[in-house]
Amino acid sequence: MRKKNIYLLIFILVLFGFALQSIVPFNTKLMGPEGLTLGLDLKGGSQLLYKADLSQKDPSITDNEAMSSVIEKIQRRVNLYGTTEPTIQKQGADRILVQLPGVKDISEAISLIGKTALLDFREQKLDESGDPVLDDKGDWVFEDEPAKAKGRDGQQRELTGEYLKLARTNVDPYKGPVVVIEWDSEGGYLFEQITRQNLQKPLAIFLDDEKISAPIVQSVIMSGTPAQIEGHFTMDGAEALAIQLNSGALDVPLEIIGQENVDPTLGADSIQKSKRAAIIGIILLLLFMLIYYRLPGLIACISLGIYGVFMLAIFSAFPVTLTLSGIAGAILSLGMAVDANVLIFERMKDELRSGRTLGAAVEAGFNRAWSAIRDSNITTFIACAVLIWLGTSATFHASMVSGFAITLFIGVALSMFTAIVITRTFLRLVVASQLITTSSAYGVKR
């Protein structure tokens, strides 16, 4: 019996050593890149929820294909934009959640990600007599359809962003920031035809059905020569357009249906305060346990300390993304861990009062408390399982409910281990060592 406890103690200490080693020093490990993964609500950043209009997809592809293609292109745009660790997830049938940690100017990111970026060229609209059609303001009017030309195989083709090889920004001394596009060989061939058809005539550049500019074609642009898009861009605007063109046009239009932006500096103060408050609360809790339960209370404090280290180690190893609601789950599980200890100690005191020996009281305390701990914890497990299961299929705040449930689940499982293995082993060893045998040390007057 004693031997088994010593083995258990060694086992606990080895585990504890590994856990501690994985999170200490806190600054570099626990809070470092390999440590805790904080949710956007804690470290700041943005999340955007888009809805894809699948009714406008190309009928030859399935909804799923359209969605995965869109997601891939968003991924490329976000990567080209240079954000760190973005996550892009499909939610439900037609929604896409984009999470951008640390992004501050979100309006730029929104327009970058969400634009369809369908590039095409349109010819001037002419009336029956061949004169240009003008609108009310006296501006030229352009065709509704993209300009077409015969491809190398003789088929009529629309020239769109599809034939783009590369888009990059440049600064034109007269026109300011511009986007330079290089066509692939087919695109270059088509562009050559189209410029020839429209020589000395305006040719409009359209992005997402909106006219960017309509320069007059001065000369035929031979295949292989880059083309230039001018449109009174800012440098950022030109860069965004280049990124969009390089990543390809989205297969379906996206509409933003939700966004959340957490200013990292705004929450920091509040988090700092809450952290301090939590530490005050936990110290009060430990003091209470110590004063009320004496020696077992001290053992409980030690095992709760080990519990805390294990919990942090698991959170950083998995990793579990910690959000505010995840922390709520962790606090609840801490409460349950304390409760398990309280249950056991109360039982133990009962047994001591009824005249049992110390060793017998410890054993009886654990055995009697077990059914209550088991049933209440399994009830919690079941609730957590339901919440995790339902939480993952949900919408914007999906991570909220499931984040709560995941940390609670881990915490409660760990609290059972803490109470049943750690506290029990420590108590047995202390009792067996016969160092402290006065019952007042166990909080009972005899």
Added chain:
Amino acid sequence: MIDFLGNKRWFFLISAIAVLVAIVSLAALKLQPGIDFSGGTSITINFTPQIEHSESPEFQSQLRQEITEFGHPEAIIQFQKESSNFLIRTKFMSPEEVNELRDKLKTVFQREVEISVPLEMSPTIASETARNAGIAVIIAAVAMLFYIAWAFRRMPKPFRWSTCAIVALIHDILIVVGIFSILGRTANIEVDAMFITGLLTVVGYSINNTVVVFDRIRENLSKGISHDFAVIVNSSLLETLGRSLNTSLTTLCVILALFLFGGTTIHNFVLVLLIGLLAGTYSSLFIAGPLLVVWEKGKWGELLPWLPSFKKPV
């Protein structure tokens, strides 16, 4: 020595009044839904040069006029002293609309305008969030109902036990929600996504407390310490009183510390926990067990001695 069962009438009465008030206030005042549940856009506007506190009322009315003209007469506008920002809440605005608003304000006020959108949610998403959270809680409650019935399967009529536990749970949730409906009106506290997390935590506490008490009743019942179920329940409650109070006190230490010293972002959340903890401790002691006794004995009439028609001849 507390006589839990002799006074159960009073305990039930207190709870009945509390729950009734909660239901009435919920029906009359409703909860103030945050953007998470109602949909809409919240915007913070920062002007450079900054708006002085003294000029803010005048500025605010001008801002209101502009935003109304812009097509959002429903906007709620607040000036925040600490940051000299305006906090505005409107119906759902697309990002393009927000940009237009920025440009408009720039030209009207002749100042640099910085707009950020802390939270925005389309009404569809918002109602889905509320519905999904509701469904999750209900399914979780039903699953717990079945597990408790199974855990107490050796007891006569185990579903009574689990029903009583769920009644205690609903009691706690109603009281929290009811108080928040009053706070929504008096202190303008909105319910948001964190509120739901808080309710889930309350559910966890409540069930945990009730199961611990029921566990002791189960144990004493199988030990056969008395023939009278009421006596068994009463002594079980007394025996677990130490644990109930200690667990609640230790939890209260943490929650109170968070409430008093914690940051503002979690204030409402902690308030949910605080109310839920108090209600949950109360219901696990005074409602769940006594209710089980009343049900077991079938003496529902005893609860209503104030209604003459229920008075039984002695």
